[in-house]
Amino acid sequence: MSAYAMLTDTTLCIGCEACVDACKKVNGLGPDRLWPEQKAIDDLSATRYTTILRRPGPRYVRQQCRHCVDPACASACLVGAMHKTPEGPVVYDSGRCMGCRYCMVACPYGIPRYDWNKAVPYVRKCTMCYDRLKAGKLPACEEACPEKATIFGEREALLKVARQRLRDNPRKYVQRIYGETEVGGTSVLMISDIPLDFLAWKPRLADQPLPQLTWAALSKVPPVVIGVGGLMAGIYWVIGRRMKMQALAAAAAEQAAQAAEDPRAGEKGRE
Numbered sequence: 039m040s041a042y043a044m045l046t047d048t049t050l051c052i053g054c055e056a057c058v059d060a061c062k063k064v065n066g067l068g069p070d071r072l073w074p075e076q077k078a079i080d081d082l083s084a085t086r087y088t089t090i091l092r093r094p095g096p097r098y099v100r101q102q103c104r105h106c107v108d109p110a111c112a113s114a115c116l117v118g119a120m121h122k123t124p125e126g127p128v129v130y131d132s133g134r135c136m137g138c139r140y141c142m143v144a145c146p147y148g149i150p151r152y153d154w155n156k157a158v159p160y161v162r163k164c165t166m167c168y169d170r171l172k173a174g175k176l177p178a179c180e181e182a183c184p185e186k187a188t189i190f191g192e193r194e195a196l197l198k199v200a201r202q203r204l205r206d207n208p209r210k211y212v213q214r215i216y217g218e219t220e221v222g223g224t225s226v227l228m229i230s231d232i233p234l235d236f237l238a239w240k241p242r243l244a245d246q247p248l249p250q251l252t253w254a255a256l257s258k259v260p261p262v263v264i265g266v267g268g269l270m271a272g273i274y275w276v277i278g279r280r281m282k283m284q285a286l287a288a289a290a291a292e293q294a295a296q297a298a299e300d301p302r303a304g305e306k307g308r309e
Contacts, residue, residue: 041107041225042126042171043193044180045200046100048230049210050187053090053098060182061088064167073154084153087164088179097232100188102179103128103149103164104217105225106247113249114144119161126193126225127166135160146221146239146248166225193225200229222247 061067067085072078080089088102105128112120112128119135122128141161142150150163167177175181180190189196200215216234217224220243228234235241 040192040194041124042166042190043105043196043225043227044166044177044188044190045196045227045229046188047203048097048099048187048228048232048234050185051090051098051100052185052187053092053096054184055090056182056184057100057179057188058086058088058090060178061164062086064170064178071155073151082149082163083151084155084162087162093232095232097230099230099232099234099237100228101237102226103166104147105164105166106146106221107224108222108247108249110144110146110221110248111141111150114140116140123168125168125171127168127171128225129165129168130161130163132160144248146243147237148239193227196227200227203229219245221245 062085065087067087070079070083070085073083076083080086082089082101088100091099091101093099105122105126107122109120109122109128112118112122114120116138117134117136119131120128120141121131137159139150139152139161142148142152150161153159153162167175167179170177176190180188189199191199197215197218200218204211204213204215211229211231212233214229216228216230216237217226220238222245
């Protein structure tokens with residue numbers, strides 16, 4: 039199966055946020071609100087999986103999950119709640135999530151967000167409309183864009199489109215396809231007339247996939263988790279036994295008190 043991808047050309051974006059509105063409607067995200075650790079209402083959040091960043095010029099740059107080919111978020115997840123699908127999107131299974139938020143720390147683009155409004159919070163991010171893809175439909179954002187600043191298709195085909203645009207307009211574009219090779223490549227590709235290094239955690243990401251780097255540290259986590267789990271189980275057993283002994287002692291004391299008040303009650307208890 040060919041992996042799908044999206045190509046965003048920031049020179050075509052007019053900042054209308056039709057993509058944002060379409061994403062909200064399809065995912066039932068509701069109105070924006072300022073969440074903890076959120077700097078502005080139009081930042082990515084549990085109610086905004088994609089957004090438009092305003093840059094001087096003016097320039098409009100779309101921000102969303104990059105759906106890495108070898109995603110660090112999936113590698114960092116201890117329970118497999120994040121995983122890469124054969125079709126291309128990186129999706130999330132809330133039923134497996136234990137709320138550790140390692141995926142948020144591991145992402146080189148700082149994408150995943152936490153749903154602070156829920157009693158049991160979940161991680162939230164773009165899924166590239168994975169359910170729509172399985173149903174043979176296009177991602178809602180691509181379908182809604184009036185300028186076709188974002189287009190959808192097979193990754194290799196979109197790379198050819200991007201290379202052709204760079205060749206045809208060498209003075210218009212920064213001669214780089216963002217997401218072609220960084221951290222092993224991404225399924226959301228971008229071309230632009232301004233540098234887009236600000237979208238990542240450092241100006242120039244290496245081409246090496248991050249899971250190869252994160253595993254060295256995370257491989258030490260499971261023994262710690264098992265050790266803590268064993269300790270908690272031991273504490274639970276000790277507390278439970280203590281409570282049981284206290285209950286037995288209280289019952290014996292109550293029986294002794296009844297026997298003292300009525301000797302015949304004590305004889306019945308012995309019988």
